[in-house]
Amino acid sequence: xxxxxxxxxxxxxxxxxxxxxxxxxxxxxxxxxxxxxxxxxxxxxxxxxxxxxxxxxxxxxxxxxxxxxxxxxxxxxxxxxxxxxxxxxxxxxxxxxxxxxxxxxxxxxxxxxxxxxxxxxxxxxxxxxxxxxxxxxxxxxxxxxxxxxxxxxxxxxxxxxxxxxxxxxxxxxxxxxxxxxxxxxxxxxxxxxxxxxxxxx
Amino acid sequence: xxxxxxxxxxxxxxxxxxxxxxxxxxxxxxxxxxxxxxxxxxxxxxxxxxxxxxxxxxxxxxxxxxxxxxxxxxxxxxxxxxxxxxxxxxxxxxxxxxxxxxxxxxxxxxxxxxxxxxxxxxxxxxxxxxxxxxxxxxxxxxxxxxxxxxxxxxxxxxxxxxxxxxx
Numbered sequence: 001x002x003x004x005x006x007x008x009x010x011x012x013x014x015x016x017x018x019x020x021x022x023x024x025x026x027x028x029x030x031x032x033x034x035x036x037x038x039x040x041x042x043x044x045x046x047x048x049x050x051x052x053x054x055x056x057x058x059x060x061x062x063x064x065x066x067x068x069x070x071x072x073x074x075x076x077x078x079x080x081x082x083x084x085x086x087x088x089x090x091x092x093x094x095x096x097x098x099x100x101x102x103x104x105x106x107x108x109x110x111x112x113x114x115x116x117x118x119x120x121x122x123x124x125x126x127x128x129x130x131x132x133x134x135x136x137x138x139x140x141x142x143x144x145x146x147x148x149x150x151x152x153x154x155x156x157x158x159x160x161x162x163x164x165x166x167x168x169x170x171x172x173x174x175x176x177x178x179x180x181x182x183x184x185x186x187x188x189x190x191x192x193x194x195x196x197x198x199x200x201x
Numbered sequence: 202x203x204x205x206x207x208x209x210x211x212x213x214x215x216x217x218x219x220x221x222x223x224x225x226x227x228x229x230x231x232x233x234x235x236x237x238x239x240x241x242x243x244x245x246x247x248x249x250x251x252x253x254x255x256x257x258x259x260x261x262x263x264x265x266x267x268x269x270x271x272x273x274x275x276x277x278x279x280x281x282x283x284x285x286x287x288x289x290x291x292x293x294x295x296x297x298x299x300x301x302x303x304x305x306x307x308x309x310x311x312x313x314x315x316x317x318x319x320x321x322x323x324x325x326x327x328x329x330x331x332x333x334x335x336x337x338x339x340x341x342x343x344x345x346x347x348x349x350x351x352x353x354x355x356x357x358x359x360x361x362x363x364x365x366x367x368x
Contacts, residue, residue: 024273024274024277028270031266031270032266032267032270035266035269035270036266039263039266039269040258040261040263043261043262043263044254044257044258044261047257047261048253057264060263060264060269061264061269061272061273064269064273065272065273065276065277068273068277069277125252125256128249128252129252129253129256131249132249132250132253133253147246147250148250148254151214151217151218151246151247151250151251152250152251152253152254153254154218172205172206173205176205176206176239179242179243179246180242182246182249183241183242183245183246186245186246186249187245
């Protein structure tokens with residue numbers, strides 16, 4: 001869902017924006033259409049990459065700003081989209097270097113899993129997502145990014161390579177290792193969940 | 202040598218991502234995944250990530266596109282203003298230094314004349330008369346010069362303030 005904006009807010013923003021003469025590589029209508037097509041996917045990518053929903057909010061704005069400032073031409077929609085994700089990856093990496101702290105992937109709270117509020121019968125799914133979040137926290141940022149792009153976002157190896165700045169040939173091996181690592185972590189988590197369930201019974 | 206891919210991996214991935222795994226896919230594929238470590242990991246990881254993705258998609262809260270556009274415009278404008286202000290600030294600093302240096306030089310040049318001017322007023326300040334007697338008569342400088350120096354020293358801060366202020 002989009003955050004609530006009153007009509008007067010929108011009118012005020014439009015009036016102020018109309019006074020500005022700063023030109024980007026893209027006009028407003030094109031940007032807004034592109035944003036509407038990509039924002040949710042990018043936000044989810046950033047939130048899983050960083051493990052923090054508030055941080056993903058900030059990085060989302062920063063990513064689109066850098067994207068707008070980049071004076072580039074794009075061959076296709078896919079190329080433009082991949083460039084945006086690459087910028088977002090770099091923004092997340094820069095942020096990580098700046099704070100110099102390991103990201104704490106804490107998706108087991110309600111704020112990070114807003115679906116729980118609207119779907120009270122999703123306890124099993126929520127438990128699996130919590131297991132996933134904890135397992136992802138044990139991966140390196142590049143492994144998280146790679147797995148998310150490959151299996152949640154549906155990117156091809158070539159697109160992953162373009163987004164993460166890797167060679168296409170290395171993606172297959174790196175993805176294999178990351179997947180094996182996550183599968184091992186998920187297997188352990190599932191076992192612990194089953195044991196906890198038995199103890200609970 | 203460890204194999205890192207399987208020819209049926211795309212098939213397993215498709216089943217996991219499309220939500221047809223395990224009930225609505227071929228028995229043959231299920232049997233393969235049960236025995237293939239690579240495809241087993243693909244299904245397990247892909248299902249978990251896909252489920253997380255789909256569950257979060259609707260609830261993902263992103264700002265409206267107009268707000269993001271407006272913030273980007275504002276930031277670009279602020280950065281452009283900052284970039285444009287850098288050379289102006291430098292020139293203002295140089296100008297201020299010149300004004301202060303000039304004022305000091307003028308005051309230094311005018312100081313003997315000031316003392317001479319003070320010495321010419323014994324009727325008003327009798328106490329200064331004795332002190333003025335020690336000063337050589339350097340009254341050859343034009344009389345407007347020290348006045349101009351004083352005015353410059355007084356007005357320079359006002360001029361700098363008016364130059365640097367935005368409004």
